[in-house]
Amino acid sequence: MEALRRIKDWPEGERPREKLLDQGAETLSDAELLALILRTGDAASSTSAVDQGRLLMRQFATLPHLARATASELQQLPGIGPAKSAELLAVFELARRLSAHSLPPGAAFTSAESVFQRYRNHFLHYNREVFLALLLDAKNRLIREVRISEGSLTASIVHPREVFNLIIRASAAAVLFVHNHPSGDPTPSREDLTLTQRLYQAGELLGIRVLDHIIIGHNTYVSLAEQGELS
Numbered sequence: 001m002e003a004l005r006r007i008k009d010w011p012e013g014e015r016p017r018e019k020l021l022d023q024g025a026e027t028l029s030d031a032e033l034l035a036l037i038l039r040t041g042d043a044a045s046s047t048s049a050v051d052q053g054r055l056l057m058r059q060f061a062t063l064p065h066l067a068r069a070t071a072s073e074l075q076q077l078p079g080i081g082p083a084k085s086a087e088l089l090a091v092f093e094l095a096r097r098l099s100a101h102s103l104p105p106g107a108a109f110t111s112a113e114s115v116f117q118r119y120r121n122h123f124l125h126y127n128r129e130v131f132l133a134l135l136l137d138a139k140n141r142l143i144r145e146v147r148i149s150e151g152s153l154t155a156s157i158v159h160p161r162e163v164f165n166l167i168i169r170a171s172a173a174a175v176l177f178v179h180n181h182p183s184g185d186p187t188p189s190r191e192d193l194t195l196t197q198r199l200y201q202a203g204e205l206l207g208i209r210v211l212d213h214i215i216i217g218h219n220t221y222v223s224l225a226e227q228g229e230l231s
Helices: 018-023 028-037 049-060 065-066 082-099 112-119 160-169 189-205
Strands: 131-134 140-150 174-180 211-218 221-223
Touching: 028 049, 028 082, 028 174, 049 065, 049 140, 065 082, 112 174, 112 211, 112 221, 131 160, 140 160, 174 189, 189 211
Parallel strands: 174 211
Antiparallel strands: 131 140, 131 174, 211 221
């Protein structure tokens, strides 16, 4: 059985490291990429690092769910101890920090799709909703990104007065709102729609364009502007 074989005993073309170097990282499965991080399998169960990668993917189902796992949750799996759980947490933290620089100042907002592509990995490790405001100039170029809140999205947490106070102080001409749904389903809730209308109306009164409110899920998004909710 494959599970009883060490990776170094596999044919060279099947080993994750050699496969990555020869064919490119994009050719590896999620389990194979995880195996390169884990490096070794579990001697107690005679499983390889790839087997452990597969076990992680079966346990957590998706990479976003795995990225939000705690050290204690990871260590519940056979062969995953403090060292391996720390390595996994470090990799996902690096991915989060990399994605945090995804929309640099001066970058122009062109479409909901472009914002989704830039921010889709930004929220991977969050178990709670995070609400961002992208403050833009008259040419829709980013001035700066502001985190407005973290937690359940309600009008009591995201209040138009505080939001637009930040926007006015930055001398922004327009704003784009982005938040995540940790469940992975970006379908807007009643609270999302109500808050969007309040923010849009406040922008109209203050002469600040509210361009969109984009809700990001797992590998998909909803643009409330495209759905006709900003009117």
